[in-house]
Amino acid sequence: MKKIIPLLILSSILSCGDAPKKSATLTELASEKSDLMQQIDSLSNVLKSVEERISKLDTTKRLNVVTAIEAKEKTFRHYIKVQGTVEADQSVELYPERSGTIIQIFVKEGQQVSKGETLVQIDNSIVESSMIELQTELNLATTTFERQERLWQQNIGSELQFLQAKAKKEGLENKLNSLEEQAKKLVISAPFSGVIDEVFAKVGGVAAPQIPAIRLVNLNTIHVESEVTESYLKSIKKGTEVELFFPSISKNISAKINQVGSYINPNNRSFKIRININNPNNELKANLLADVKINDFKETGIVIPTKLIQKDRIGKTFVYTLMQDGDIFSVQKTYIQDKMAYNNESFIVDGLTPHALIVDKGSRIVKANENVILGE
Secondary structure (H helix, E strand, C coil), rough: CHHHHHHHHHHCCCCCCCCCCCCHHHHHHHHHHHHHHHHHHHHHHHHHHHHHHHHCCCCCCCCEEEEEECCEEEEEEEEEEEEEEEEEEEEECCCCCCCCEEECCCCCCCCCCCCCEEEEECCCHHHHHHHHHHHHHHHHHHHHHHHHHHHHHHCCCCHHHHHHHHHHHHHHHHHHHHHHHHHHHEEEEECEEEEEEEEEECCCECCCCCCCEEEEEEEEEEEEEEEEEECCCCCCCCCCCCEEEEEEEEEEEEEEEEECCCCCCCCCEEEEEEEEEECCCCCCCCCEEEEEEEEEEEEEEEEEEEHHHHEEECCEEEEEEEECCCCEEEEEEEEEEEEEECCCEEEECCCCCCCEECCCCCCCCCCCCCCCEEEE
16 A cells, blocks of 8 residues: 555556646746645645555554653651751860869770869869868867857857957957868869760970860760851751761761751851750760751652653653553653752642653653553
8 A cells, every 4th residue: 555655656646647738828837736745735634644544554653762760659758958066965175174284084085084173283282281281270279169169158258258259269260261262262173974085184294274174075975066157047947867977987866956046157157056965975076977868748649750741842750650541551742840859859739640651761761652662
């Protein structure tokens, strides 16, 4: 049939061209050309119709082979990625309260210490000498007061002598207490239990309130701090799930946000978040960098590979789906609405139903209403 139709067209053209060319006028030739064009168009339409019928009946026609995936529902998570820093809840540099010469350091770097333990002793010889002298005077004043008190209880002696003895005793006690407080200021003690991270002081060196002597760190309880741009303020709350990754030690930790800042930094338009984590083995160190993934969206629905989504000329998104007819599948252009994408997957909110077959391999070469064969 494909060979007969073109022969008919050629025969018609030749038969119309047998008229004498010399006797024909320009108008007649134009009319003759118009007739021939109409005949060609008519025969072309007939040919097209016949070819379509042949195509349907031709079982030897080669069809495109494609693969497909089934649309399934699953939990889709979207994450915001930011950088964070490990901060120790208890990490301080200890400064002396009074100036003086350092006479003894009781700890070394890396040593575990307890709360209240003495770490550094500053020269207190003058204070101690004053305390010894004052203690001697206090002992005498106490004995004198006790005697005057016994006499006063027996109505012996004057009230003035009793009150003078009492005042002297109490005055010396106050002076001694004052010296004891001064002596405490010449000692650096641990405010909490932890590890001596660094010792800055040297025996024989000068201690001063503006110079740190020791850094004390407790890494049992730590937290990660990070800054997030204000555009995510609505989707980040206390209790939001996060994934922490520490590249330096290749460690992953799942946690939750414990605190969301109430202040927007005007310099970078961001707010702080805090994530508390346990650190029983002291594996995480202060100022360690962390990759923070904040789960700002979580919902169950249809999720498909992002690479299968295409756009038409007007910007509408679609995927090619398959309708089965025996062993042959027909390609359908299905318009969809995707909400967001993450990690090469897209969350579909409209257009697809569970178990729909979506063209995977071959999705860029097929067309709507085309018949294809489903491969593996």
